[in-house]
Each structure stands twice: as structure tokens, then as C-alpha cells.
Amino acid sequence: MAAKIFIDAGHGGPDPGAxxxxxxxxxxxLDVARKLGGILEEAGYEVMLYRTTQDENVLPNKAADLRNRANMANDWGADYFISIHTNASTSPSATGFEQYVYQLGGEAEALAEDIARQFTGRLGSSDRGVFQQNFSVLRNSNMPAVLVELGYLTNPTEALNLNSSAWRSAAARAIADGIAAHVRP
Ligand SMILES: [Zn+2]
Structure with a gap:
């Protein structure tokens, strides 16, 4: 049985995010999530995406929508939950790769560390670390769950990367390699 990876492209529907x-x-x-899903499927993982288009599955109520993301992963019996986001700050100088888990010290943090090693090694982003956060998707999913913040769109240099299809492909590849370092297909 292949490992089942649920990929949650953050925001969508009425909520563009930052x-x-x-x-x-x-x-x-969405683009990084789709690319990541393709890479993982090719490597032999089972993959489910919460949304493969701007609006697919997204509920108009934000709290209900977040709950729906975790519910879908739970109902599917995912082994791992990966939520893809992009960071923003009031400070344009803020940069780097950051991840969140519901609880430190468990398997989610170990997975996040594997992802961070690949991501920062390949893309040259600074590693801001893995932090505890009480986010709905992390709290309500029954499997190890990691929320990835790819970089800061409020930083002009990182914004150029985030708008580059080639950079987004490299980001997806790095996350996939981090997952592969943690769990075989
Ligand atoms: Zn976000």
C-alpha cells in the first residue's frame, strides 16, 4: 500500500490569501500543490488535493472550509497532510522558509525538518524554523500535518521567485524530496 499524501493548497474561493x-x-x-502532487504520484505515492482549481471544494465560510480540508484528509485516511502557503509580513525585509505543526516533538516536526533540509538546501532560502501553531487544519487532521510557508511575497526578491514557474517547480521538487526522505512511497 502506497503512502497516502493529502495536499492542501491554502486559500482559494472567496479568499485569495496574502x-x-x-x-x-x-x-x-495552487501551482506548487499541483506540481507537488504530480511529482509524488510519479514517485508512486497516493495523492489527494483539496483543490485542483481556484475554487474546487472551497466553502464560502472560512471556518467551515478549514474544517472541511481536515475532514477530507481524515475521511480519505491520509498518512500525511501537507498544507501549502505563502507568507507575508509588514516588514519587506522578512524572508525565508517557515513551517508549522500542531505539536512539536512528534512525527510532524520530524517530517518538517526533512522538508526544511531539502528546501533550504536546494533553493537557498533561509530556514526560519518549525513552530507550534493552533491552526484548524493542523489541529483537526488525524495524521502528521505540516503547514509550509514557501517564502515572503512581501519581500521583493522572494516575490520574484514566487512568481516564477521554474522556482515553483523547484520548490515542489524540494518538498517532494523532503517527504521521500521521511517516508517511502
Ligand atoms: Zn496562507
């Missing part, structure tokens, strides 16, 4: 420097978060998240 916007700045010509970058729209929901679009970056």
Missing part, C-alpha cells in the same frame, strides 16, 4: 508585489497567494499555493 497579496503583494504582484503575487497572489492562492495562485502560488
Amino acid at each position: 497579496v503583494g508585489n504582484g503575487v497572489v497567494e492562492e495562485d502560488v499555493n
Whole structure:
């Protein structure tokens, strides 16, 4: 039985997420999620995406929608939950790769560390670390869950990367390699 990876492209529907420097978060998240899903499927994993288009599955109520993302992963029996997001800050100088888990010290953090090693090694992003956060998708999913923040769209340099299809492909490849370092297909 192949490992089942649920990929949640953050935002979508009525919620574009963060916007700045010509970058729209929901679009970056969706593109990286789709690319990641393709790479993982090719490697032999079972993959489910919450949304494969801007609006697919997204509920108009934000809280209900977040709950729906975790429910879908739970109902499917996912082994791992990966949520893809793009960061924003009031400070344009903020940069780097950051991840969140519901609880430190468990398997989610170990997976996040594997992803961080690949991501920062390949893309040259600074590693801001893995942090505990009480996010709905992390709290309500029954399997190890990691929320990835690819980089800061509020930083002009990182915004150029986030708008680059080639960079997004490399980002998806790095996340896939981090998953592969943690769990075989
Ligand atoms: Zn987000």
C-alpha cells in the first residue's frame, strides 16, 4: 500500500490569501500543490488535493472550509497532510522558509525538518524554523500535518521567485524530496 499524501493548497474561493508585489497567494499555493502532487504520484505515492482549481471544494465560510480540508484528509485516511502557503509580513525585509505543526516533538516536526533540509538546501532560502501553531487544519487532521510557508511575497526578491514557474517547480521538487526522505512511497 502506497503512502497516502493529502495536499492542501491554502486559500482559494472567496479568499485569495496574502497579496503583494504582484503575487497572489492562492495562485502560488495552487501551482506548487499541483506540481507537488504530480511529482509524488510519479514517485508512486497516493495523492489527494483539496483543490485542483481556484475554487474546487472551497466553502464560502472560512471556518467551515478549514474544517472541511481536515475532514477530507481524515475521511480519505491520509498518512500525511501537507498544507501549502505563502507568507507575508509588514516588514519587506522578512524572508525565508517557515513551517508549522500542531505539536512539536512528534512525527510532524520530524517530517518538517526533512522538508526544511531539502528546501533550504536546494533553493537557498533561509530556514526560519518549525513552530507550534493552533491552526484548524493542523489541529483537526488525524495524521502528521505540516503547514509550509514557501517564502515572503512581501519581500521583493522572494516575490520574484514566487512568481516564477521554474522556482515553483523547484520548490515542489524540494518538498517532494523532503517527504521521500521521511517516508517511502
Ligand atoms: Zn496562507
